[in-house]
Amino acid sequence: MEPSKVDPRGEQAVFVDYHTHHERCGHAQGSMEAMIKAAIELGMDQIGLSDHSPFFCDENDHPNPGMTMAKSDFPNYVQEMIELRNEYKGRIDVRLGVESDYLPGLMEQYALIYAQYPLDYIIGSVHYFRGYHVFASERWRQENVDVDGTYVDYIRLIQDAARCGKFDILGHIDAVKGLNVPCSISLDTLWDETAQIIADAGIAVEINTSGLRKKCGSWFPSADIVQRLHRLGVPFTFGSDAHGPDQLLHDWSGVTGFLKEIGVKEIATFKRRERIMLPL
Ligand SMILES: [Zn+2]
Ligand SMILES: [Zn+2]
Structure with missing residues (x-):
């Protein structure tokens, strides 16, 4: 991948990836x-x-x-991020996330x-949800699995x-x-409703390219959902969901090319819980 640093408007384009994991999990x-x-x-400008x-x-x-770090390891995780941010200052902006x-019902506590x-x-x-991890294949192997209901429940969550x-x-x-188990009902109305809820909530959505590495072979969310969200003004950020350094920026060119094509001009970045839009 050889992305160009300068976009057609002559502005400095940014390379960011807001979704990465490391061995701690x-x-x-x-x-x-x-x-x-x-x-x-x-x-990259920001990681x-x-x-x-x-x-x-x-x-x-x-x-x-x-699946994840110990509760008692969370302070170490944040401390290590702070130290790395300081160490690499001037070379790259390290942003601290989770x-x-x-x-449901636990987010106040979190x-x-x-x-x-x-x-x-x-x-x-x-x-x-419904007793399994979203990417657990066991879910779909249950007898009488309610595929359509599972899709609807996930989207409602x-x-x-x-x-x-x-x-x-x-x-x-x-x-x-993700595992490409097809749903037999149309989800169009539900996605329209969901896009409106997301827009009203004022939250950004990531284009997560890990779906390319799963059976479904497409971004999360699919291009048609990205378009729905864009029509309602929802801001986007980029996330490779890298579970190793080799997956960083996975399909950055594909995603940003598509976003520009549908008229998205900026990408969402974050500092101290504040959203900062930068030219794409
Ligand atoms: Zn995840
Ligand atoms: Zn993971």
Whole structure:
């Protein structure tokens, strides 16, 4: 990939990636520093670090080591990000983030914890619902699995995540399609309604390219949903959802090319929970 640094209007274009993970979560590769070094190598302006939130709601400190860090590791995570940001100042802007689970009824509790740290942004993602992780293949292997109901439930949770007001970015909003199990009903009306809820909530949406690495083989969300959101003025940011430095900026050119084509002129970036729009 050889993206051009100067856009057609002659303005300096930015390269940003706001969704990255590292080994701390137990299922990603490499350190945060390795991610930052790779970002510098790619000529990026900003790198957002956004590892998975701990299960703050669980009574155990580290209930699921393969999914996310221990609760007690969260302060270390933030401290390490701060140190790296200082160390690499002048070479790249390191932004401090977290990919938070959206769990109904628990977000007030989570928000109180996040407020204790100098985070630049919080991605809100629905991972767990109806008893499984969104990307767990077991879900779809259950007898009499209600595929359509699962899609509808997921999208309704995305609506709730938008409405809860605790996040800056909504993560992979149609990830329920990830394993490519087809839904038999039209979701058009539901997506129209969802796009309106997201627009009213004033939250940004990431174009998450990890779907390209899954069975569905397309972005989260799909291009038609991106267009729906754009018509309502929803701001976008970019997230490769990299689980290793080699996945950084995955399909950046494809995403930004499409965004420019449909008339998107700016990309959302975040500092101390404030959204800053930069020319795309
Ligand atoms: Zn992950
Ligand atoms: Zn996620």
